[in-house]
Amino acid sequence: MRENTVKGSLIVLFVSCFILFWILASFSASIYFITFLMGLVSILFLRHKFIITFSKKILLTVLFLICFIIGYEKGMQFFFQSMLVFGVVGVLIWKFIKDPNKGISMKTAFSSVEIIKKIISKPQPYFLGKGTKIEIGGYILEDPLIYVVDSKTYEEFDASLLCLRQPVGFPQQTNQRTLPYWPSLSNADPNQVATYVNWLATGRKDPNIELGYVFICFYGLERRALVDRKDILDVGYEVIRLLGIYGNSGSFRNYATGLLIHLILLGILMPKRKLITALMNYQEGYLSETFQTMLLGYLSKNNIPLPDNWAFYLAKQDERVVRSVVLTRASEEFQKLFTLRYNEKCANQLIPKSNGHTHWIEYRAASPTLLRGEGFETTVSPAEWPVIVEWKKQFSPVVKLFNDCIEELKAYSRKTARSTIDKSKAFTALPSDLQQELKHPQQDEWDKLLESYSNDSKIWLVPVEKIADLNRITYRPKISLSQSEQIARFVESFGLSIEPDPRYTEKPFQWKDYAAILRLPDKPYLPETKNYALVSVIVPLAIEVSLASGELEEKEQQVIVEFLQERFMLTRNDRLRLDALIEVSLKNEISLLGIKYKIQYLFNEVQCKSIGKFLVMIAGSVSGICPKELEALEKIFVKVLWLSKELVKEFVNELGYTINEAERLSIKGIKGSQGEVIPPRVAILDINKIRKIREESIEASKLLIQAMEQSASEASHSDIAVIKNETVVMQNESIRNISNILISNHIKPFFQEIITKEKWPNDEVNALARKHKVTISAALEEINTWSDENLGDFLIEEGDNLTVNKELLDNFGGN
Structure with a gap:
């Protein structure tokens, strides 16, 4: 736009001068003057390579006017002869005076007055910044970001100064070092100048160029920013770009990052987060003292907390952190975990x-010219910066957090070090909150599995065998407890939860079982209190009673949930787990055997009566109790709670419920079964009746929770004395290969002791379970699963007493 303005102004000037001289003098005088003026302007512009195409057109016009003057003075013959000669001259001018298209833009161009001053004075260096283009020795440089001068030599300005009239030879291609330690273009030979100019012309990006040429360019950038204090952003971006190509050189990296740091210290370059992060990356794991001083001072001046990624780099080089292979084996996972933990514990707290x-x-300059203080009046200014105190003490919690993260990832690191380890198993060794930040190796397979079992509910009912297959667990009718817990961790690694969860039920999955998969909103995902553990014992019993008369109606399910929610003060996660537990219990076949031993282990007779009363309350809350439900209650009272069946009617009468004589004719657990159409039982929720017994039931629930907590405490802190009852003791020789038995390690001590006798009364079994800190039902299931697969039958038979199959053991010992 500004070049067009110059062109228009010159045309107006030429026309005005021609008309003015014609009026004041004569036509011939105006021709002579305008020819001289146009010739002078075109020569000046061509000499300084300014709007060259326009200048050549002016010069060709001058040649035509000269031919016209000759013809005007000498005649037509001389006109045609001069046209022939000057036509050839014009063609040569047009061909050999090269035009680099746009030329030098007005950003660095000189005004007419400046051009005239330049002609009569010594040429001065100038900077070619963004938006400029120039031709040097046949090379066209775009946005060169260099200092140039229109002379053959120029002393004492800068080592990076390029003289436009110095000879340009041919680029060198050699692996040998050709430049001195502090290179300078004033001492370079023509071939070295050509190598440098060629590197500039090809975008300053050849990674194989001798590093001295990169430093020559850097000297100019350093001078432009620190001495002229201009084009700061252009210089900053260019230095970062060069770091990306030549940052492997420690010398260049130190000088380049040092320049950017000093520009920040001087307050002429804004320390944006992207810039600081880039500088950290180029510090190659070691942050210089100057960089740390700049970083901490900037945060202190602006009252900004230390961000997580900056804290990571500072902690990584702190001498107090543990040096561990975790940092190399799991670098990506470690940085993500550190970020999570830092934001949990230290975010917005650390302000230097x-x-x-x-x-x-x-500032220590890279340029030999700036080091000597040549070419400018003052040296590079030092920067004034705040003094930071007690930083090491203030940063100590971050160092501890860093070391804690190493500990958290050691198990994962060990697994990834083994080339044969399944990636999904290594993934489950990560902290659960970190798993949610990373994509699981089997995420796509898992998504397809859930999609195939999706429904309108927020709960997926998925066969355990499908999850086991995905987790590389081979078929067995009863999955071991350790493998069941592995399945739970596998599901959790996708950010989901499983119900029931064997990590708190201590009950393994069966291969043909279904499991409920759900997403929980709050951490921790596993129940922390015994409230839900108690609920998980009562729910299957309540469902068993409700299913006795047919399918579980929606109102009945609602009563069960609300009743347990109120009595046991369930959390939001517990409530969602309860819904899932009911769904999966309806899908699976309910086994009362495991519940029976769990209740025997946890509760006394008074507490069992409280559970029995809860079941009666739930059964009677919707339209009373029918005969089938009464029968189911009596069965549970006798076989599970070890109570008299007469207590059922006693509780029914005590609570004021009625027994409906009419039976509901439907198939257990199946909707829409064929047969005589019987009007469905009307579901009437008797809220008044629930309120009447509310206080008593809440008090009972508290006592049951206390009993569970007390049992857990005793199991974890007390050692039960060795049982001294006289019994038939088996020979230890029959079980010499205990270490080879494929059951969980924590169950093996229980197993080794229980096979020492043939008969075990229930109270002794309970004491033995407490001693070895196991749950009876879980231990018996795992032992019998192993014996069924390896010995062909159950090793321990259940009844009034536990009986160990001595014959199986003898056979095992004989083998």
């Missing part, structure tokens, strides 16, 4: 403290 004093930070 200043004592109000400042100190001066000097």
